[in-house]
Amino acid sequence: MNDRGDRVTEPDAARHSRAAAPDSVDAATVGSSNSARASAAHATDLVKTYGIGNVAVHALDGVTVEFERGRFTAVMGPSGSGKSTLMHCMAGLDAPTSGRSFVGEDDIARLDDAALTKLRRERIGFIFQSFNLVPTLTAAENITLASDLGGPPVDQTWFTVLVGQLGIADRLSHRPRELSGGEQQRVACARALIGRPELIFADEPTGNLDSAASGEVLEFLRGAVREHGQSIAMVTHDARAAAYADRVVFLADGKLVGELYSPTADAVLERIKRLGATGA
Numbered sequence: 133m134n135d136r137g138d139r140v141t142e143p144d145a146a147r148h149s150r151a152a153a154p155d156s157v158d159a160a161t162v163g164s165s166n167s168a169r170a171s172a173a174h175a176t177d178l179v180k181t182y183g184i185g186n187v188a189v190h191a192l193d194g195v196t197v198e199f200e201r202g203r204f205t206a207v208m209g210p211s212g213s214g215k216s217t218l219m220h221c222m223a224g225l226d227a228p229t230s231g232r233s234f235v236g237e238d239d240i241a242r243l244d245d246a247a248l249t250k251l252r253r254e255r256i257g258f259i260f261q262s263f264n265l266v267p268t269l270t271a272a273e274n275i276t277l278a279s280d281l282g283g284p285p286v287d288q289t290w291f292t293v294l295v296g297q298l299g300i301a302d303r304l305s306h307r308p309r310e311l312s313g314g315e316q317q318r319v320a321c322a323r324a325l326i327g328r329p330e331l332i333f334a335d336e337p338t339g340n341l342d343s344a345a346s347g348e349v350l351e352f353l354r355g356a357v358r359e360h361g362q363s364i365a366m367v368t369h370d371a372r373a374a375a376y377a378d379r380v381v382f383l384a385d386g387k388l389v390g391e392l393y394s395p396t397a398d399a400v401l402e403r404i405k406r407l408g409a410t411g412a
């Protein structure tokens with residue numbers, strides 16, 4: 133336990149000591165410096181404004197954040213706080229109004245359309261709330277889609293490991309409509325990991341699942357980080373889901389307002405309550 137009463141596991145102790153983050157910290161300091169690890173992705177002073185003048189909405193209002201390599205980071209915040217916008221801007225799915233966003237060392241804004249497509253296809257994995265599987269393809273074909281579209285060849289050994297760990301080896305010839313929600317999301321997990329991307333962005337991956345299926349997906353994601361060194365950034369509004377992560381960063385009104393290492397669901401809920409109380 134640390135001085136705030138949050139659980140700190142032994143392997144996390146070293147990085148926790150470097151974090152020593154105050155409960156609520158200025159956006160500019162959240163995960164941005166003194167990092168012992170290279171970052172899988174980072175953003176500097178990201179601003180995303182929709183509309184102009186009186187009707188302008190500042191979806192992101194100067195966000196500086198880093199997602200560490202080989203770590204599981206959750207992004208939490210109330211609805212409308214900018215979580216999806218942050219993910220889209222950091223994954224090259226949307227362009228910020230200002231600020232910079234990097235995957236590895238590459239500044240997304242400097243990539244032309246072809247390079248951006250290649251980045252999204254080969255270096256980033258996506259998991260969405262609504263699974264986003266291609267309905268006409270089998271589970272196996274969905275998993276290998278990027279390769280079939282001209283990406284790098286599938287590593288068959290890795291494919292076998294993934295479908296085994298995800299418990300979908302006997303579902304591979306089925307189409308999405310023949311699979312449960314949990315099975316569809318596990319296929320989407322395999323699709324995201326098959327190319328060993330530098331970073332996976334998961335947007336509310338358990339939002340459409342019951343608690344048993346959610347637990348299976350989250351256990352798998354945590355295992356992918358711990359056993360295979362995968363980097364994952366997951367948007368969620370569920371404290372129990374966030375507790376699977378190594379670190380939670382909190383967004384409110386388009387700003388980063390805090391972070392928590394080695395979170396428990398109770399600690400996350402407590403932090404959200406406090407952020408609410410301070411109006412953040």
Ligand code: ADP
Binds near residue numbers: 189190213214216218
């Ligand atoms: P979250 O994912 O935390 O629910 P979003 O990133 O979806 O939040 O949205 C942040 C803010 O930006 C919200 O106020 C939302 O209404 C606004 N917003 C998001 N997308 C658009 C858009 N395309 N046009 C106008 N406003 C948008």
